[in-house]
Amino acid sequence: MSDLVRxxxxxxxxxxxxxxxxxxxxxxxxxxxxxxxxxxxxxQFATIYSLGQMAPGPNMSMVALIGWQVAGVAGLLVVLVAFYLPSSFLVYGCSYIWDQFKDNPWRNAVQRGMAPITIGLMLAGVHAVGKTACINSDRPLDFNIISSIVALAVTGILFAKHINPVLLMLLGGGVGWFLLRGG
Amino acid sequence: MQPKASNRPTLAQIFTAFARIGATSFGGGLVAYLRDALVDEKKWMDEEEFLAALEIGQTLPGLNSVNVSIIAGRHLAGPLGAISAAAGIILPGVLALVILGLLYDRFRHNPEVAAALAGVAAAAVGLLLQVTLKIGAKQFSNLKDLFFLVATFVMVAFFHVSLPTVLFLVAPVAIILCRPKTEPKQ
Incomplete structure (x- = not known):
């Protein structure tokens, strides 16, 4: 099976x-x-994910870079289509049907029931990128400590102040350049 | 729900409007950008239509911003409108990512660039954590929700249970526990 099909x-x-x-x-x-x-x-996965946070538009478009890495421009296009088309078809179709169930109480049950699962999955996403970027056993301890402080500082600042996250990404880059060069 | 003929946009106008958001929405929060453009600025939808679109977009799989764009595009100009809107919101960011990717490829072996990227990656983790805590504030403070939240997290993060399995096991239980109360029959 070729990479494109996979x-x-x-x-x-x-x-x-x-x-x-x-x-x-x-x-x-x-x-x-x-x-x-x-x-x-x-x-590479953690880096590609963080590049996705710096670009405008939907942050998961970074999947395109994974396709590119695997199979060049063809890979990029295949991944974009594969990642966006199926859910888009579903939404297009369901936005008709959904209106019919406007007053069905089960609609609310689905939404309320799925919410904690979504948050749990997002937290697992934090863990997935965090164990590479912040608690990576292949890296020296001070590298991990600095990275973890940067991550938690970003979380704290965003809770305290309404600020565009891209500025904090750039700031993180500056801190990394300044403190992590030797590591 | 078709808009009045007077402000029904052409496909090019739809594409341009969404592409402007796709090109300028640095730092996430696309749904807020979409609301401002579609409801306040262009008046292509009213608040209620937008919230209805968001509700569907959030419940179904896929990215909320892309899903809302597709529903809005469909309301404005049918299937072609949906395609124009989705292409507009997605393509500028992909172009930016290709440029970032080329730079990354070229400079990734430079230790200074690698150090800066490690800092960016750490900051991105902090951003995702904040978004998760903020969106999930309600779920974190409700005992029943917290149970499903932690169960999902532990299964995926530590036991590497695959996502379809988790959804198949946890979702039905969670939904049934939130089932509508049956109204007493008269």
């Missing part, structure tokens, strides 16, 4: 599993692309 399979499935937004499939995506198919390393 990319298509993996990202189509991820598209349909992305309940409550893209961050929920982050752990599964990391598992498939790193451990199962060896398309990228843990480090």
């Amino acid at each position: 990319l298509l399979n993996v990202f189509c499935l991820l598209s349909l599993l992305a309940v409550g937004g893209g961050s929920a499939v982050l752990p599964e995506m990391q598992h498939e692309t790193v451990a199962v198919h060896h398309w990228v390393t843990d480090d």
Whole structure:
């Protein structure tokens, strides 16, 4: 089976599993692309994810870079189509049907029931990228301590102040350049 | 729910409007950008239509911002409107990512760049943590929700249970526990 077909399979499935937004499939995506198919390393995955946070638009478009890494421009296009098309078809179709169930109380039950699962998956996503970027056993301890402080500082600042996260990403880059060069 | 003929946009106008958001929405929070543009600025939808679209977009799989764009595009101009809106919101960011990717490829072996990228990656983790805590504030403070939240987290993060399995096992239970109360029959 060629890489393009494998990319298509993996990202189509991820598209349909992305309940409550893209961050929920982050752990599964990391598992498939790193451990199962060896398309990228843990480090590359964390870097590609952080590049996605710096670009405008939907943050999960970073999947395109995974496709690119595997199979060039064809890989990029296949992954974009595979990741966005299935869920988009579903939404297009369901937005008709959904209106019919406007007053059905089960609609609310589905939403309320799925909410904690989505948050749990997002937290697993934090764990998935965090164990590479902040608590990485291949790196020296001071490197991990600095990275963890940067991460927690960003979390704290965002709770305290309404500030564009891209500025904090750049600030994190500056801190990394200044403090992590030797590591 | 079609808008009035007077402010029904062409496909090019739809694409341009969404592409402007796709190109300028640095730092996430796309749904807020979409609301401002579609409801306040262009008046293509009213508040209630937007919230209805968001509700569907959040419940179904896929990215909320892309899902809302597709529903809004469909309301404005049918299938082609949906395609124009989705392409507009997605493509500028992909272009930016290709440029970032090329830079990354070229400079990743430079230790100074690698150090800066490690800092960015750490900051990205902090951002995702904050978004998770903020969106989940209600779920973290409700005991029943917290149970499902932690169960999902532990299964995926530590036992590497695959996502379909988790959804199949946990979702039905969680939904049934939130089932509508049956109204007493008269």
